Amino acid sequence: MSDTPSELLRLASADNFRDVAGVGAGYPTTDGGRVRRGVCYRSNELQLHEADVAAIADLGIQVIHDLRSTLEIEAHPDVPVPGARWQQLDVSGIPTEMIEILPDTAAAERVMLDVYESFVRSEQARTSYAALLTCLATDDLPQLFHCTAGKDRTGWAAALLLEVAGVDRATILEDYLLTNEVSSITRTKYLALIEEHLGAEKMAVYEPTLVVKEAYLQMAYDAVAADHGSVAGYLRDGLGLSDDVLGRLRERLRG
Incomplete structure (x- = not known):
């Protein structure tokens, strides 16, 4: 294991890599506890430089969960991390066919809202x-999960973990929105590609798909409330997680 504090670990080739627990002593919980550091990590796709592979390996990562589709993985396969077992847990992201025909920013935002609703309602x-939360509760630690940009599918997973740990909703939102700050380099890269291939006038149209917004996360919470009454109900009835699994996960997440 590395002696480098993980709050200082910024990866040049995966700029949205971070500890789910936050920095310092970890996010506070509503009952006076803290989220434990070094248990769960989140990231964008692992197109890693050699030095970043070593940095992740030094954290002792045991399992890497890839939330991308098979097509995404085939286009940009993860660089293997020594000592880590890799598994795919496909969560559909932003539909490519819908992205290609976006007429305006309102349409882009509608797509994003639909995507977050699907996180809750898609079987x-x-x-x-x-499967992700069960593995995080029962398999060897630490573990890492990611999607392509590490913001939507990964962002919802991180929000659920912080909910289980007992973090207040305002802090969860703050953590979710950090993506816009830490992944600005990646966002700039994609905007440049849009300008090059589609024209400068399309940059504003596609921008809502490259960021996270409070309204997106709220859409998932609204679907949870409508279908299951609460996050606890969603975890129990929507995801089918037992009290034992949730208890073990909470115990692992809390310092």
Whole structure:
């Protein structure tokens, strides 16, 4: 294991890599506890430089959960991390066919809202999130999960973990929105590609798909409330997680 504090670990080739627990002593919980550092990590896709592979390996990562589709993985496969077992848990992200025909920013935002609603209501998404949380509760630690940008599918997973740990909703939102700050280099890269291939006038149209917004996360919470009454109900009935699994996960997440 590395002696470098993980709050200082910024990866040049995966700029949205971070500890789910936050920095310092970890996010506070509503009952006076803290989220434990070094248990769960989140990231964008692992197109890693050699030095970043070594940095992740030094953290002792045991399992890497890839939330991307098979097509995404085939286009940009993860660089293997020594000592880590890799598994795919497909959660459908932003539909490529819808992205290609976006007429304006309102349409882009509608797509994003639909995507977050699907995290809660899609059977495939529920199956994958249930498998992720179960593995985080029962398999060897530490573990890492990621999607392409590390902001939407990964962002919802991180929000659920912080909910289980007992973090207040305002802090969860703050953590979710950090993506816009820490992944600005990646966002700039994609905007440049849009300008090059589609024209400068399309940059503003596509910008809502490259960021996270409070309204997106709220859409997932609204679907949870409508279908299950609460996050606890969603975890129990929507994801089918037992009290034992949730208890073990909470115990692991809390310092």
